[in-house]
Structures are given as structure tokens and as C-alpha cells.
Amino acid sequence: MSATVIITGAAGGMGIPTARRFAAQRRPLLLCDVSAGKLESLAADLRGEGASVTTLAGDISAPAFPQDLIAALGDAPLHALVHTAGLSPTMADPRRILEVNYFATERLVAALLPRFETGGCAVLISSMSGYLLRDPAMVAAVADMVAGKGSAAVEGFAVDPGMGYTLSKRAVIALVGREAAAFGARGLRICSIAPGFIDTPMSRAEQQQSEQMRQMITMVPLERLGVGDEIASVAEFLCSPAASYVSGCDIPVDGGILGRLGL
Template identity: 80%
Template sequence: MSATVIITGAAGGMGRPAATRFAAQGYSLLLCDVNAERLAALASELRAGGTEVSTLAGDISAPEFPQQLLDALGDAPLFALVHTAGLSPSMAEAPRILEVNYFATERLVAALLPRFEAGGCAVLISSMSAYLLGDPAMVSAVQDLVAGKGREGVDGHATNPGMGYTLSKRAVIGLVGREAAAYGERGVRIVSIAPGFIDTEMSRAEAKASEQMVRMMGMTPLGRLGVGDEIASVAEFLCSPAASYVSGCDIKVDGGIMGRLGI
């Protein structure tokens, strides 16, 4: 039985290229997405190339989702998680964004930890926006949330979808740091990737809704948008032996925009 890679948001702009890359390495795939039709199409395409693919269509924030995922995994050895599923500001209100982007991620990370093989890796997706959280009170609220001291502070600051998104992604970075010890005890790593402006369906929708985002896109030092495969390639690297001492941290893949902003 070949080792399995779980990819959430598999039918999306970052998940699909990640699935293609890990399929090319010969891993079995367990693909998850909320869009059952697009998920089935991707699975069919990969199976035609000889990849062993299982699927789980559903809402990652549903309380029963982690157990459903474990049931779908069965006895297969788990090598990696590439967790790209999430919501952007134009897709939901702040409470829903926090639930999907952070709380569902926290439950997923906890449920899968016992199933990883030694040498495995969990890769989460944060965001460059997490670095734009400059208010000390908001930073402290996120720290309290991640430390298990309650969510009241974060809920109080999540006054709109954009702020809910930023807080949720800052919390993902905190989660990676928090869980590095538990993962490390099992010989497993956990890392996050902070994408900048990536040319996906989700980011195009956000650009239409935000003039500020369009202006910031124009400031990217590399002078272009990234593509989903440039995130997938970093996830592939992070799960490889070449990154065997990388854990508990966030990797910016942003074309240099945060550096330009002095962050």
C-alpha cells in the first residue's frame, strides 16, 4: 500500500496543481473539496494517469468532517496533508470565515496527527494578509485564541469579512508554531505557506471587490501575479527530504511584496 497524501480544496487553484505534483511522485491521493462535481472530474483525470485516488466531498467545517476523513483514509499510511481549503473575504461573513479557516483547520490538524508516518509533513495555507495585522490588541487576541484562552477577543475584532480573514490566517500561523512540538514528537513536521497575490478564481473575485488589493498587486516586486503551481511546488518541497529540518514556521511566497512593505 503506497503512502497517502491528503489534499483539501483539491479542485481549487492551489489544490489541483498540488494533486498533480504528488500524483506524479506516485503517492495515493485522498482528495477533498466542497464541490463534488469538480472533485469527481479531477479524480477521474488523475486515475486515467494511473494514480490511486479516493475522494471526500464535503464542508471541512462540519463537526463530523474529521471523522469522515479518517474513515476515508482507513488503514492507509499518511505521508502528507496539503490543506488549501478556505474562504476569502468576499465569500462569507467574518464568523463563517473564522470557522472554516481556523477552527476547522485546528480540528483537522488534531485529528490527523496520530495517523502520520514518521517523516511526514502537514502543510497549511496562511496568507500575506496575516502580516498586515499591526494592532497589538488584535495580535494579542490571536495569541490568546491559539493558546486556548478563548475566542472572545478575536470575535470582538472580527468586525467585517476582511478582518475575519486576516485574523484567521494569523491564527493559522500561530497554530503551526503551537503544534510543531506535538508533531515533532512523532517525527512529523508542520509548516504553513503565506501566498501573496496568486492568479486563482478566488483571488480574481477578491480583486474585483477591492481597489486596495489591485493597487497592492501593482506593487509586487516581481511585477506579476503568482500561479497556483508556484504554491504547490513549495508544498512539494516542504514535504520532501530536502526540507527535513523545516517545521513550526511560515514560508512567504509573495513575489517580494511583504519585503517591499518592510514586513
Template identity: 60%
Template sequence: MNEADHPQGAIIITGAAGGMGKPAALRMADRARPLILSDVSAEKLEVLASDLRAQGARVATLTGDIADARFPERLVELLEGQSISALIHTAGLSPTMGDGQRILDVNYFGTERLLDGLAARMAPGGCAVLISSISGYMITQPTMIAAVRAMVHEDRRDAVAAYTQTPQMAYPISKLGVMLLVAREANRFGAKGARIVSIAPGYIDTEMGRAEASASEQMRAMMERVSLGRMGAGDEIAAVAEFLCTRAASYVTGCDIKVDGGAIAELGL
């Protein structure tokens, strides 16, 4: 893919020092577009930014928590009037990283605020890529699905309160919420000539993924049923995100794309 495949404007990557964000940053750094990289770890973020700058990339950084109400505003300030050609939003928490309310705040409500803050700055032809999870497909109870829909479409956090007391339940609810949010936002992004898509990773060999596998016997058992017989790599998610942010994916919007090695297909969901 060459520079002409990408619209003009800055590229924003959240969770940029993480297992999916870092390979996304490495891939997008050669697009000859300004990069704005964000992460909660200032140290890891600066190491990445320094490496990319040494390769000639233009990089600005923001250390911050996606759940902070001012986070989107701080990103907009770093744009300095530029539009956004690509947003790759990988920041998020897994079940071992917080309680139910914290996970919901970061994974869903933080993402919703991010889109509210950045949607108007999207460039024509630009794309926002969010990270959902195959766990969202594992919610099959109609009353639970209805509760998540009420959260997304009616702004009713109370609708999911009974289901988010544990991080193990809050996580898939937050990720189903991301999928529904993408569908909800497709028209708003389309009005700008931009697109929005989510990627549902399966079992990915990142620090976060390994921690979850270590903590969950059920997850380890499910990993053995993956059609391709292995965990995925962070760069395999980044590669799909990169493709979605090019003109080659210009008619893909408002949907979720499974990148899971066949895990959901094997489960029959």
C-alpha cells in the same frame, strides 16, 4: 523528485479542485502514493479524480465542508488504517465568500479540528502544509495580535470577537491564527517524527484571487507594488508545498514561508 523522496503513507489534499489544490494534486499524483482528495464541489472533484485515475493514480474522494465537525473523522475513515505521508490543506474562504464568523470557522477552527483529527496518523517523515496568507503579516496592532494569540493558545474565541465582525478583518485574523497554530503544533508533530509548515501566498492568479482583486481597490493598488511585478500562479504555491513534503525539507517545521513575489518585503513588514 523521485518516489524515495517521500515517506510511505497516503497523501491528503483539501480544496483539491481549487486554484492551489488542483496543481498540488497534479504534482503529488506521480509520487506512487494513495491520494485522498477533498473539496466542497463534488462535480469538480470527480472530474479531477477521474483524470488522475486515468493516469494510474489511486484516488479516493470526499466531498465536504471543512467546518463540519465530522470532516476529520470522515477523512480518517478513508485512510483505512494507512498513515499520512503528506497533508496539503488548501481549503479556505476569502473575504468575499462569507461573513466574519463563517470565515473564522472555516479558515481557523476548521483547520484546528483537522489537525486534531489527523496528527496522530502522521507518518514519520511526513509533513502537513497549511495555507496562511500574507494578510496575516499586515496585522501589526499589538492588542489585535494578543487577541489572536489568546484564541490559539487559550482557546478563547471571545478574544477576537470584537475584530471579526467583518469578513475583511476576520480573514487576516484567521490566517495569522493559522501561522500561530503551526508554531503551536510543531512539538506534537515532532513527537511523531513529522513536520508542519504554513505557506503565505501573496496575490495569486486563481479564481478566488481574481474575485478579491475585483472587489478591492486597495488590493489592486497593493498588487502594483509586488517586487516581481506580477501575480503568482497556483502551481508556484503547489511547487513549494511539494518541496516541503519531501526529505529535502526535513529540517523545516513550525514556521511560515512567504511565497509572495516580494509583496511583504516591499511593504516593509
């Protein structure tokens, strides 16, 4: 039996193309999203194309979500997790953003670790914004939080949703580095992808609110926005045997903007 691929945020701008890529591999899919209606619409489309799809609608930050996900997985072996679910700055307050983007991610990774088949991979979504965090005190606060030394300092620095988002995504990058050893001990890998400016509904909402973001988009060396499938294609690669020695790292997919900024 082919092992399952779990995709969170499956009905979003990165989740949909990711689901389509793994469906084309004839992998059984377990798709998760907070929007039950959008999730079922996607599942119906994929099933119509011959895919095997199970769905779980819910809030990934709910305490019971990891166990609900494991229950939905049942006895099936797990090939990959592609975790695209998250909140952007216009969607919540700083503490809520930290909870969804980092703490819920940490719980999800811990719960699923024992369920992967040998050779499996977890791919998390960070952000190019994580590289914009330059204050040594903030960087140290994130490192301490990921090391289990408490989140008070990070919460103190999260003075607005934008900073909460940046801190949360820096923490996701650090989480991947932390978990590489535990995954490696089981013959597994874990990586993250740092999208730049990707043309998704979430990104378009952010552009409307942020003049700084609109200005930075004009600096992208490739002179365009990315598209969701350009993230999905990297996730597919990372979960394949072609990436069998790639683990514990973050991969920017940003059209060259971080290099242009000297980061």
C-alpha cells in the same frame, strides 16, 4: 505500500496543481473539496493518468468531517496533508470565515496527527494578509485564542469579512508554531505557506471587489501575479526529505511584496 497524501480544497486553484504534483510521485491521493462535481472531474483526470485517487466531498467545518476523513483514509499510512481549503472575504461573513479558516483547520490537524507515518508533514495555507495585522491588541487576541483562552476578543475585532480573514490567517501561522512540538515528538513536521497575490478563481473574485488589493498588486517586486503551481511546488518541497529540518514556520511565497512593505 506508498503512504497517502491528503489534499483539501483539491479542486481549487492551489489544490489542483498540488494534486498533480503528488500524483506524479505515484502517491495515493485522498482529495477533499466542498464541490463534489469538480472533485470527481479532477479525480477522473488523475485516474486516467494512472493515479490512485479516493475522494471525499464535504464541508471541512462540519463537526463530522475529521472523522469522515479518517474513515476514508482507512488503514493507509499518511505521508502528508496539504490543506488548501478556506474562505476569502467575499465568500462569507466574519464568523464563518474564522470557523472555516481557523477552527476547522485546528480540528483537522488534531484529528490527523496520530495518523502520520514517521517523517510525515502537514502543510497549511496561511496568507500574506496575516503579516498585515499590526495592532498589538489584535495580535494578542489571536495569540490568546490559539493558546486556548477563548475566541471572544478575536470575534470582537472581526468587524468585517476582510478583518475576519486577516485574523484567521494570522491564527493559522500561530497554530503551526504551537503544534510544532507535538509533531516533532512523533518525528513529524508542520509548516504553513503564506501566498501573496496568486492568480486563482478565488483571487480574481477578490480583485473585482477590492480596489486596495488591485493597488497592492502593482507594488509586487516581481511585477506579476503568482500561479497556483508556485504554491504547489513549495508544498511539495516541504513534504519532501529535502525539507527534513523545516518545521514550525510560515513561508511567504509572495513575489517580494512583504519585503517591499517592510514586513
